[in-house]
Amino acid sequence: MKVWIDLDNSPHVLFFAPIIRALERDGMEILITARAFSQTQELATAHGLNFETIGEHRTHHHFATRVVGTVRRAGQLAKYVRKKRPAVAISHGSRGLVLAAWMLGIPSMTLYDYEFISSRVFNQLSSRILAPSVVDPETLRQRGLDLHKFTPYPGLKEEVYVYDFQPERSVLTQLNLDPQRVIITIRPPAEWAHYHDAKSGLLFRALVERLRLEKQAQIVVLPRTQEQKRNLVVEYGMGSKPFQIAEHAVDGLSLIWHSDAVFSGGGTMVREAALLGAEVYSIFAGKLGGADQALASSGRLKLISEVSEIRQLSFHKTTRLRPVMNGKRETRDFVYRQIFDFAQASSLARSRVKTGTAKWPTQ
Secondary structure, three states, rough: OEEEEEEOOOHHHHHHHHHHHHHHHHEEEEEEEEEOOHHHHHHHHOOOOOEEEEOOOOOOOOHHHHHHHHHHHHOOOOOOOOOOOEEEEOOOOHHHHHHHHHOOOOEEEEOOOOOOOHHHHHHHHHHHHEHHHHHHHHHHHHHHOOHHHHHOOOOOOOOOHHOOOOOOOOHHHOOOOOOOEEEEEEOOOOOOOOOHHHHHHHHHHHHHHOOOOOOOOEEEEEEOOOHHHHHHHOOOOOOOOOOOEOOOOHHHHHHHHHHEEEEEOOOOOHHHHHOOOEEEEEOOOOOOHHHHHHHHHHOOOOEEHHHHHHOOOOOOOOOOOOOOOOOOHHHHHHHHHHHHHHHHHHHHHHHHHHHOOOOOOOO
16 A cells, blocks of 8 residues: 655654654555755655655745646656556645646545635535644634544644654754753744745844854754745844854754754644753744644743834743653554544545445545
8 A cells, every 4th residue: 555745844843753654564555755955855865754846946926936846846746656556645734745746546535724814715625634633623724624634642742753752962963062061953934935924034133143142152043944044144134152053953942952042934844842851932924723722831942023022031040850751652653543544444444435335536
């Protein structure tokens, strides 16, 4: 039985790596495609995944050009996958995969964890949708999802791979960081994303100027793309101390663990940091999703909404015990079982199509 998984963005590598290993252990053949975007390929290689690069990221600021780019990659994926004949297609928010699977008549499962993304393609063309249980189903319904397709899962996406994490010190050597001095990690906002809010940019610029005053701190910047990296140097003047822009993909979880403060424009990194017990701040100014709201309500994530809050920040060395467990094994087990059962059911339906006893479901 063959399962197709598309890695559309860097966080998807960490999410799917343990699931891929478990599926292979249980006898499934895995077909992996990856988009040339951010650190996706570099991380996939580091995790020992055998993948084919299909398509690349281009920063589109207009809806029409985004659509064209998505359709182009969907066509490239369909051309590559057609002869591979997977039983199912799985992704965490890959529009290219969903479109390609729909064109080829392959049942698809989509996971996403932010309810305010542009989800029309997922909601209409995916056979199944999984999202964290903290996401309000009524919001999903109002945004066009047939709730018969929807399965909530316990915990957060990041718990699939964070729950059994153990930190490594090698990242300190890689980045030449002194663990006795303050370490601050920053992930800039994704200003090209359709959900980006201009206020996030204003907060980020204020944060950069505030951190520039921390002359003794070691501030590691993790750009999302090469284009963003160049912009951070040219537009924000972050090419010299106290800032250090990472040149390659790093062990982000270990870096977070060794950091005394973590800032991000929202998304995966803030949730990873919150689960690891780090001092973490989000400068995301768009609509707050259920996942981030749950962490903020529990006190594990601090939300910054005003420049005045940034000016009042102070930093100091922190110490944390080596973690034993940072999340729920339940999350990984539940998500894995959903994917495994979906693949088995779709494969069985496909075999019945061949014998003329049933229809292969595409919706």
